[in-house]
Amino acid sequence: MLLAIENVLSNQELANVRGLYAKARFGDGRVTAGELAAKAKNNLQLAANAAETQVLTGIVHDALHCNPLFVSAALPKVVCPPLFNRYVPGMDFGTHVDNAIRISAVTLRADVSGTLFLSEPEEYSGGELLIEDTYGVQTIKLSAGSLVLYPSSSLHRVEPITDGHRDVAVFWVQSMVRDIAQRSLLFQLDASIQGLRARSPESPEIVSLVSTYHNLLRMWADI
Template sequence: MHLTIGSILSAESLAQARALMDQLRWSDGAKTAGPTARRVKRNRQADLSSNAGARLKTLLESALAKHVTFNAATRPKRFSKLLVTETSDGGEYGAHVDNPFMGRGEARIRTDVSFTLFLSDPDSYEGGELVIDQAGATQSVKGQAGDVFVYPSTYLHAVSPVTSGVRRVCVGWIESDIPDAGDRELLFDLENLHASLSRQHTPHSPEMLTVTKLFANLSRRLSR
């Protein structure tokens, strides 16, 4: 499932994030890429070890963790470390697939879901579209600041060259309780149906009890 979720960050939170980003140190983003992706990655990555970086990390993690739609679409079990990157001056990230596993030891996760949280207004830079390759077709995404785009980590994808301005985003990966993308979409649709029916029926009506039962039992069957 490919999904844009609007306004993960409020206007106030977005302003705070931008102020914190202006205090950060930036270095070559290729340092965190895998051997293949490193050859096509031309961007910069923020150092989040400073006080400002830690505050930015907490702000972004909190916004993602609290958002109902984001959690319903991704079913997070564990998150990777967040990365904040900026791309400008013709920088890009060529076609690549994300590593199947990230981190080490107890922090090691399987990457089921990738996400990009847009931090720059789309009209403040040219180019920089996130391009998803879907078996011969492509989807091009350039979200509004504060929006997040989620998609399965299994797809080839790229960031087109930024020809003017600066593109800043937060990216991360999720190990999901529901590893299969199709199963996550099924549960997402069922949860939306539950929300819709709740406006028409009481919690203990036969309709609501049946949908609740279906959701719970499918979640058990499909989880790992």
């Protein structure tokens, strides 16, 4: 399931993040890539132990866990500390698949990948995120503060930057529900429940649907 979520960061949070990016010192992004990914990866990245990284991680994690659409779609068990990346002209990230296991401050199985956009689309040329799914190649270039989630098993790439700079935070989620089809069904069911609540909050079917949701989650969740 590929899902775009708008306004994950508030205007103030986004301003704080961009302020930290403006004074941060970036290094070679290949230091955190696997053997094959390192051959395709060409970008800049904040060091994990940089002071800005710690503050940025807190902002992003808080925003994610407060976003009901993210929680419903990813059903997060563990969210790894994000990587804070910058692409400048000539940089790209060739076609690759994310590592199944992420080993850093937190070790997890990567079920869901996320890219949180920190630059506005008009601030750079090129740099589109291309994700291959069952419907073909999807081209993603979202507004600053917006997020795209997609299966970590997806082949994807970042097109070369030709002008400006592209700032993003990327992260991975180990979901409580490992199976992508089960997660998708739960997400659709939750969306239907929320829609019914909004249109008809006294509907007697709500209790039955919520019961079904939680019993399926109880059956499928690994915590």
